[in-house]
Amino acid sequence: MRRPFIAGNWKMNKTISEGLVLVKELKEVAEKTDVEVAVCVPFIALKDIKEEIKDSKIKLGAQNMHWEESGAFTGEISPVMLKDIGVDYVIIGHSERRQYFNETDETVNKKIKSALKHEINPIVCVGETLEEREKGIEKDIVKNQVLKAFDGVEKDDVTKIVIAYEPIWAIGTGKTASSEDANEMCAFIRKTIEEKYGIDVSERVRIQYGGSVKPHNVTDIMNQADIDGALVGGASLKADAFTEIVNF
Numbered sequence: 001m002r003r004p005f006i007a008g009n010w011k012m013n014k015t016i017s018e019g020l021v022l023v024k025e026l027k028e029v030a031e032k033t034d035v036e037v038a039v040c041v042p043f044i045a046l047k048d049i050k051e052e053i054k055d056s057k058i059k060l061g062a063q064n065m066h067w068e069e070s071g072a073f074t075g076e077i078s079p080v081m082l083k084d085i086g087v088d089y090v091i092i093g094h095s096e097r098r099q100y101f102n103e104t105d106e107t108v109n110k111k112i113k114s115a116l117k118h119e120i121n122p123i124v125c126v127g128e129t130l131e132e133r134e135k136g137i138e139k140d141i142v143k144n145q146v147l148k149a150f151d152g153v154e155k156d157d158v159t160k161i162v163i164a165y166e167p168i169w170a171i172g173t174g175k176t177a178s179s180e181d182a183n184e185m186c187a188f189i190r191k192t193i194e195e196k197y198g199i200d201v202s203e204r205v206r207i208q209y210g211g212s213v214k215p216h217n218v219t220d221i222m223n224q225a226d227i228d229g230a231l232v233g234g235a236s237l238k239a240d241a242f243t244e245i246v247n248f
Protein backbone atom coordinates (compact mmCIF):
# COMPACT_ATOMS: atom_id res chain seq x y z
CA MET A 1 0.00 0.00 0.00
CA ARG A 2 2.88 2.38 0.74
CA ARG A 3 5.26 2.48 -2.19
CA PRO A 4 8.85 1.93 -1.04
CA PHE A 5 10.94 5.05 -1.47
CA ILE A 6 14.73 5.12 -1.60
CA ALA A 7 16.30 8.57 -1.79
CA GLY A 8 19.96 9.46 -2.04
CA ASN A 9 21.11 12.53 -0.15
CA TRP A 10 24.34 13.57 -1.82
CA LYS A 11 24.94 16.27 0.80
CA MET A 12 27.83 18.54 -0.24
CA ASN A 13 29.32 16.05 -2.67
CA LYS A 14 29.75 15.78 -6.45
CA THR A 15 30.47 18.44 -9.01
CA ILE A 16 27.84 18.79 -11.72
CA SER A 17 29.80 16.59 -14.12
CA GLU A 18 30.36 13.92 -11.46
CA GLY A 19 26.67 14.01 -10.61
CA LEU A 20 25.71 13.56 -14.26
CA VAL A 21 27.89 10.46 -14.50
CA LEU A 22 26.21 9.01 -11.43
CA VAL A 23 22.60 9.61 -12.48
CA LYS A 24 23.24 8.18 -15.95
CA GLU A 25 24.23 4.97 -14.21
CA LEU A 26 21.08 4.99 -12.05
CA LYS A 27 18.51 5.29 -14.83
CA GLU A 28 18.39 1.59 -15.54
CA VAL A 29 17.73 0.48 -11.99
CA ALA A 30 15.01 3.10 -11.59
CA GLU A 31 13.41 1.86 -14.80
CA LYS A 32 13.32 -1.76 -13.69
CA THR A 33 12.03 -1.39 -10.14
CA ASP A 34 8.71 -0.58 -8.52
CA VAL A 35 10.60 1.27 -5.81
CA GLU A 36 10.45 5.05 -6.07
CA VAL A 37 13.97 6.43 -6.51
CA ALA A 38 15.12 10.00 -5.91
CA VAL A 39 18.41 11.87 -5.82
CA CYS A 40 18.72 14.96 -3.61
CA VAL A 41 21.54 16.95 -5.10
CA PRO A 42 23.32 20.26 -4.46
CA PHE A 43 21.41 23.34 -5.65
CA ILE A 44 23.79 24.19 -8.48
CA ALA A 45 23.43 20.71 -9.98
CA LEU A 46 19.62 20.61 -9.93
CA LYS A 47 19.02 21.99 -13.40
CA ASP A 48 21.56 19.83 -15.21
CA ILE A 49 20.54 16.71 -13.33
CA LYS A 50 16.89 17.44 -14.13
CA GLU A 51 17.72 17.69 -17.82
CA GLU A 52 19.57 14.36 -17.65
CA ILE A 53 16.81 12.45 -15.82
CA LYS A 54 13.73 14.08 -17.31
CA ASP A 55 12.78 11.02 -19.35
CA SER A 56 13.69 8.57 -16.62
CA LYS A 57 11.86 7.44 -13.50
CA ILE A 58 14.35 9.08 -11.16
CA LYS A 59 12.83 11.86 -9.07
CA LEU A 60 14.71 14.99 -8.16
CA GLY A 61 15.14 16.50 -4.72
CA ALA A 62 16.83 19.53 -3.20
CA GLN A 63 18.45 19.43 0.22
CA ASN A 64 17.04 22.62 1.71
CA MET A 65 15.12 25.76 0.81
CA HIS A 66 14.01 29.07 2.31
CA TRP A 67 10.33 29.47 3.17
CA GLU A 68 9.92 32.86 1.48
CA GLU A 69 9.18 33.11 -2.24
CA SER A 70 11.72 35.86 -2.90
CA GLY A 71 13.41 38.78 -1.21
CA ALA A 72 16.54 40.03 0.49
CA PHE A 73 17.86 36.71 1.78
CA THR A 74 21.39 36.59 0.41
CA GLY A 75 22.54 33.10 -0.42
CA GLU A 76 19.15 31.47 -0.05
CA ILE A 77 17.05 29.51 -2.55
CA SER A 78 13.26 29.79 -2.69
CA PRO A 79 10.52 27.23 -3.36
CA VAL A 80 9.58 29.16 -6.50
CA MET A 81 13.09 28.64 -7.86
CA LEU A 82 13.00 24.94 -7.04
CA LYS A 83 9.59 24.49 -8.61
CA ASP A 84 10.76 26.30 -11.73
CA ILE A 85 13.45 23.64 -12.19
CA GLY A 86 10.92 20.86 -11.64
CA VAL A 87 12.05 19.59 -8.27
CA ASP A 88 9.81 16.86 -6.80
CA TYR A 89 11.14 16.69 -3.26
CA VAL A 90 12.98 18.86 -0.78
CA ILE A 91 14.74 17.60 2.34
CA ILE A 92 13.78 19.75 5.29
CA GLY A 93 15.34 19.82 8.73
CA HIS A 94 18.20 17.43 8.13
CA SER A 95 20.13 17.04 11.37
CA GLU A 96 23.21 18.59 9.76
CA ARG A 97 21.19 21.71 9.06
CA ARG A 98 19.75 21.72 12.56
CA GLN A 99 23.23 21.19 14.02
CA TYR A 100 25.43 23.46 11.89
CA PHE A 101 23.03 26.03 10.44
CA ASN A 102 20.71 26.81 13.32
CA GLU A 103 17.67 25.21 11.79
CA THR A 104 14.92 25.00 14.41
CA ASP A 105 11.59 23.23 14.71
CA GLU A 106 9.99 26.59 13.85
CA THR A 107 11.94 27.10 10.61
CA VAL A 108 11.37 23.46 9.71
CA ASN A 109 7.63 24.02 10.12
CA LYS A 110 7.67 27.17 7.99
CA LYS A 111 9.63 25.41 5.26
CA ILE A 112 7.28 22.42 5.22
CA LYS A 113 4.22 24.64 4.83
CA SER A 114 5.92 26.68 2.13
CA ALA A 115 7.03 23.58 0.21
CA LEU A 116 3.48 22.20 0.32
CA LYS A 117 2.10 25.50 -0.92
CA HIS A 118 4.44 25.28 -3.89
CA GLU A 119 3.67 21.62 -4.54
CA ILE A 120 7.08 20.32 -3.60
CA ASN A 121 7.00 17.23 -1.41
CA PRO A 122 8.92 17.66 1.81
CA ILE A 123 11.12 14.92 3.23
CA VAL A 124 11.25 16.01 6.84
CA CYS A 125 14.06 14.65 8.99
CA VAL A 126 13.75 13.89 12.68
CA GLY A 127 16.00 12.01 15.06
CA GLU A 128 17.66 12.03 18.43
CA THR A 129 21.29 12.45 19.50
CA LEU A 130 23.23 9.67 21.20
CA GLU A 131 23.04 11.54 24.48
CA GLU A 132 19.25 11.74 24.22
CA ARG A 133 19.02 8.02 23.48
CA GLU A 134 21.27 7.17 26.41
CA LYS A 135 19.04 9.24 28.65
CA GLY A 136 16.03 7.28 27.38
CA ILE A 137 14.25 10.38 26.09
CA GLU A 138 14.53 9.63 22.36
CA LYS A 139 10.80 9.13 21.88
CA ASP A 140 9.94 12.42 23.60
CA ILE A 141 12.47 14.22 21.39
CA VAL A 142 11.22 12.69 18.17
CA LYS A 143 7.54 13.15 19.04
CA ASN A 144 8.18 16.79 19.78
CA GLN A 145 10.03 17.26 16.48
CA VAL A 146 7.20 15.58 14.56
CA LEU A 147 4.44 17.56 16.23
CA LYS A 148 6.26 20.85 15.72
CA ALA A 149 7.05 20.01 12.11
CA PHE A 150 3.38 19.22 11.40
CA ASP A 151 1.95 22.15 13.34
CA GLY A 152 -0.76 23.71 11.18
CA VAL A 153 -0.35 21.16 8.38
CA GLU A 154 -3.76 20.21 6.95
CA LYS A 155 -4.87 16.60 7.04
CA ASP A 156 -5.07 16.46 3.24
CA ASP A 157 -1.41 17.39 2.95
CA VAL A 158 0.05 14.91 5.39
CA THR A 159 0.62 12.09 2.93
CA LYS A 160 2.51 14.45 0.61
CA ILE A 161 5.15 14.57 3.32
CA VAL A 162 7.74 11.84 3.79
CA ILE A 163 9.17 11.51 7.28
CA ALA A 164 12.79 10.39 7.57
CA TYR A 165 13.82 9.02 10.94
CA GLU A 166 17.54 9.60 11.15
CA PRO A 167 19.09 8.97 14.57
CA ILE A 168 21.97 11.45 14.61
CA TRP A 169 24.40 8.94 16.11
CA ALA A 170 23.90 6.65 13.12
CA ILE A 171 24.64 9.23 10.42
CA GLY A 172 27.97 8.76 8.67
CA THR A 173 29.28 6.72 11.58
CA GLY A 174 28.85 3.23 10.19
CA LYS A 175 26.62 2.54 13.20
CA THR A 176 23.07 1.71 12.22
CA ALA A 177 20.22 1.50 14.61
CA SER A 178 19.24 -2.16 14.84
CA SER A 179 16.42 -2.70 12.39
CA GLU A 180 14.13 -3.49 15.33
CA ASP A 181 15.00 -0.22 17.10
CA ALA A 182 14.57 1.71 13.86
CA ASN A 183 11.21 0.08 13.29
CA GLU A 184 10.09 0.77 16.83
CA MET A 185 10.73 4.47 16.36
CA CYS A 186 9.10 4.53 12.93
CA ALA A 187 6.03 2.80 14.40
CA PHE A 188 6.02 5.37 17.18
CA ILE A 189 6.16 8.20 14.61
CA ARG A 190 3.25 6.60 12.76
CA LYS A 191 1.32 6.42 16.03
CA THR A 192 2.03 10.11 16.61
CA ILE A 193 0.61 10.90 13.17
CA GLU A 194 -2.38 8.67 13.91
CA GLU A 195 -3.11 10.52 17.14
CA LYS A 196 -3.05 13.84 15.31
CA TYR A 197 -4.68 12.95 11.98
CA GLY A 198 -6.30 9.51 12.30
CA ILE A 199 -5.39 6.05 11.12
CA ASP A 200 -6.47 6.56 7.51
CA VAL A 201 -3.69 9.12 7.19
CA SER A 202 -1.08 7.43 9.37
CA GLU A 203 -1.37 4.18 7.44
CA ARG A 204 -0.59 6.02 4.21
CA VAL A 205 2.25 8.32 5.27
CA ARG A 206 5.67 7.04 4.28
CA ILE A 207 8.45 6.84 6.84
CA GLN A 208 12.07 6.31 5.83
CA TYR A 209 15.00 5.29 7.95
CA GLY A 210 18.34 7.01 7.45
CA GLY A 211 21.75 6.48 9.02
CA SER A 212 24.48 4.28 7.55
CA VAL A 213 22.14 2.42 5.20
CA LYS A 214 24.35 0.16 3.08
CA PRO A 215 23.84 -2.73 0.67
CA HIS A 216 24.52 -5.25 3.46
CA ASN A 217 21.89 -3.93 5.90
CA VAL A 218 19.17 -2.54 3.65
CA THR A 219 17.18 -5.76 3.29
CA ASP A 220 16.80 -6.14 7.01
CA ILE A 221 15.75 -2.51 7.36
CA MET A 222 13.26 -2.65 4.49
CA ASN A 223 11.72 -5.84 5.89
CA GLN A 224 10.45 -3.93 8.91
CA ALA A 225 6.72 -3.29 8.93
CA ASP A 226 6.81 0.45 9.59
CA ILE A 227 9.85 1.35 7.49
CA ASP A 228 8.87 2.34 3.96
CA GLY A 229 12.17 3.46 2.60
CA ALA A 230 15.63 4.80 3.21
CA LEU A 231 17.38 8.15 3.04
CA VAL A 232 20.88 7.22 2.04
CA GLY A 233 23.95 9.41 2.45
CA GLY A 234 27.41 7.96 1.78
CA ALA A 235 26.22 4.88 -0.08
CA SER A 236 24.21 6.99 -2.53
CA LEU A 237 27.40 8.44 -3.99
CA LYS A 238 28.39 5.25 -5.78
CA ALA A 239 26.18 3.82 -8.52
CA ASP A 240 26.83 0.18 -7.64
CA ALA A 241 26.10 0.59 -3.92
CA PHE A 242 22.99 2.71 -4.51
CA THR A 243 21.75 0.27 -7.15
CA GLU A 244 22.09 -2.60 -4.67
CA ILE A 245 20.18 -0.59 -2.09
CA VAL A 246 17.35 0.18 -4.51
CA ASN A 247 17.20 -3.54 -5.35
CA PHE A 248 16.99 -4.53 -1.69
Ligand SMILES: O=C(CO)COP(=O)(O)O
Pocket (backbone or CB within 6 Å): 009, 094, 166, 170, 171, 172, 173, 174, 210, 211, 212, 213, 231, 232, 233, 234, 235
Ligand atom coordinates in the same frame (compact mmCIF):
# COMPACT_ATOMS: atom_id res chain seq x y z
O1 LIG B 1 22.18 11.68 6.73
C1 LIG B 1 21.93 10.71 6.02
C2 LIG B 1 20.99 10.81 4.90
O2 LIG B 1 20.30 12.02 4.94
C3 LIG B 1 22.59 9.41 6.26
O3 LIG B 1 23.90 9.50 5.88
P1 LIG B 1 24.81 8.17 5.83
O4 LIG B 1 24.04 7.17 5.00
O5 LIG B 1 26.09 8.59 5.21
O6 LIG B 1 24.96 7.71 7.25
